[in-house]
Structure formats: structure tokens, C-alpha cells
Amino acid sequence: MSESTSTETQLAGGAVQELARDDLERKKFLKMAGKTMGAGAAATGLAAFIAACGGSSKKSTSTTAAAPATTTPSTSGDLAIVNYALTLEYLEAQFYDKVIASGLFSGSPYLSTLKTFGSEEHQHVAALLKVAMSMGTPAAKPTGKFPLQSAASVTKLAATVENLGASAYLGQAGNIKSKEILAAALAIHTIEARHAATLNTVLKMSPTPDGAFAKPMTMSEVLAAVKPFIA
């Protein structure tokens, strides 16, 4: 089992930002990371994260790019997915923290709902962090940046983020090898869906924007969508 070093942790955080940049840079980074992580670095979360995000444009399939020789096949994909989810949950938790601290919702009937949702995202962070640590190196906490102009614009942003989160989990369900991790992902996936439906309804939009069947999003699609929110 790899030990968590500050360099690896920084790299993991850097990976999120790198992958969120444009496609050309992302491909260059993947090539470089494959070489860098090859020798000596044991099955790190970073390497698996990169391998799992190997640029597939197909929905919900994970391709392995230049996976390092030391990656453990049976768990590396799962750790990458857990770290991906953890990154998104970190962002969501930070978002709600900032929204509540902003005071934009003081006196609003929705304040308690936002507090509840924020607390639930923090629960997700805690659970995923624990799982990631048990498997290898957890993703570093990203620094989020969110425009907080008005209660209305923030509610819209919350809805966007939650719908994205739901699609992200759905997109990975088929890629998870461990039944236990799959069960955890399913248990979180439907919470994001509940959050999304609630916020949509508050905004007088449909709670089911995709109709009877929710649509998954790939890791690349989601990372591109959250790119504006990573400092």
C-alpha cells in the first residue's frame, strides 16, 4: 500500500486542475504522468485517476491510458473513481459552506434546506475520504471558486452543481468493480438526485429534466463542466 506523501497529494490536486484544462494539455499531461508515475510509485490514486480518465468520448466507459506497471488492476480503477467523486464532493461541500457564510439566504425559507444539503455533502466527503485512504492516496482537497451574487443566481448554481453530481455518479456506476463501493456510490447518487430535484423545483424547473431516464455523464464531461469552479 502506498504511503501518502505531500508530493503525491499535491500531484493529485494538481491532476484535477490539469485535467480540467483544455484537451490538448490534458493529453500531454496524461503522457507525462504515465512516465513519471511508472517507476517506484506504487498503486497511487493519482495514477489510477489518470488511467480511468483516459480521454474516452464514449459514455460511461473507462479506458486505461498509459497505466503504470505498478498499478494494481483490481482496485486502481475503483480508487480513481472514488477520488473523482471525492473531488466533486469537496467542491460541493465548499460551495454550500460559502453560500451559507455569505448571508445571502438570511431569513430565507430555503436556508435550512441549504444547510441540510451542505451537511450531507460533508458526510459524503467524510465517507469517500475514508474509503480512499483505505485504498491508497486520496485526492487532495481542491480550492473552489464560486460566484455568489444573489440568492437567485446561487440557487441556479446549486441546481447546476447537483444535477451535474447526479450525472457524474450515474456515469461511473457501471465502472466500479467492488460491490461495496458500488453500494456506497448508489447510496450517494440518489441523494444528489434528491438535492437536484429540490433545487429544480424551487426554481420552477422540472424535477426530472431528463424525463423518465436520467442521463449519465462521462468523467471528461463532468471535469470540463466543473473547471470554472476550481481556482
Add this chain to the structure above:
Amino acid sequence: MTSSKIASPELALIEVHGMTRSAFILRGAMTAGAVYGATAVGPYVSDALAASGSGDIDILNFALTLEYLESNFYQVKGKAVGLSGEAQSLATMLGDQEAEHVAALTKAITAAGGTPVKKPTFVFPVTDQASFLKLAYTLENVGVGAYNGAGPSLQNPAYLAAAGSIVQVEARHAAAIGLLTNQPVTPNGGFDKPLTKAQVLAAAGPLIKA
């Protein structure tokens, strides 16, 4: 159904082969009796629901039974109690979506060479909009738990993707009804508990007449 009162694990070891309806029911009965004991299966539970075993087709049929229940609830019972305003428009939309789930699951089971369960007859003990919405909330939340509980047992990744796509919508339904009726949109907190078949049967079984 077996008459034993104690859960008997050895029953699960008895293999029943074939996809005839009686084999299906017997296999399911063995499984249900082995794991949950006959007492978990109430007098009003349809054989089809209780008979769900562990194979993918059995799981899809279990889901299909629940979707029949929900679509019937919204589309038939909803009309019967007489809904108005937001409750009516929400019930209409949700019922249409549950009906789409019925169609998709039926198609998937047939394509897999299985026999879709026949639509059961239901009895919903609700008399007005308030009691209707209360039961809707319960049913949607049970649906979420049922899919989350069964999901990891699915072997075919295509079915897992479909189940995920459907369960997300059930969760959205549950939240929408919760919001409408001032009930928690996340009644389970940060994690939606997976339900076992026994737990689903306990909640939904009494509503199934045959």
C-alpha cells in the same frame, strides 16, 4: 409457500431449473423461504413478487412489479381520489414516467429471453389527496431503497446502467413529493439505505392483491 416458520438456509441449495412459470415461482419460493422465512411473505403478496430470486431477470421482474405498482397508483388511483393543482400535475408526470419504466423493463426482460411478470392487481388504502400524497412519498422512497439494494447484485452492466438511470428518477420523484407535502426531501440523511427484498415486501406486499 413453505410452511416452515424458521428460515432454512439449506432450502437455497435446492436447485430448480428451467424458466417455466412454475419453476420460476418454486425457485423464488425456495429462495425467499430460505433467506427470509415464510413469515416474511404476507398473505396478500403476489407469487411473482415473492418469487424474485437472485438472477438478473428475477431482479428486473422484481423492479417491474414495483413499477407496475407505482404507475397504477398514479394513473388509476390518482384519478380515482381526484387530485388538484400541483398534486395533479405532479402525479400525471410521475405516472407517465413510471409507465415508461414498465415499458423499458418489460422490453429488457423479453429481450433477455425472460418472461415479464403479469401486471398484478393492487389495493391502495387512500381516500383523498392528502393520504394519496403520503403514500406516494412512501412508495417512491421504498423504490429508491429497492433499486439501491438490488443494484449491486446485477451481473449485466447494461442492466445496472438502466437501474441507475431509473433509480435516479425515483429519487427525484421522492424529493418532489416531499417538497410538495412538507416532508424531508432526504429522509435518510446523506446516504439512501439499500433495502433488502424482505424490507421492500414488508412495505409493498400489503398493496398487492394478486
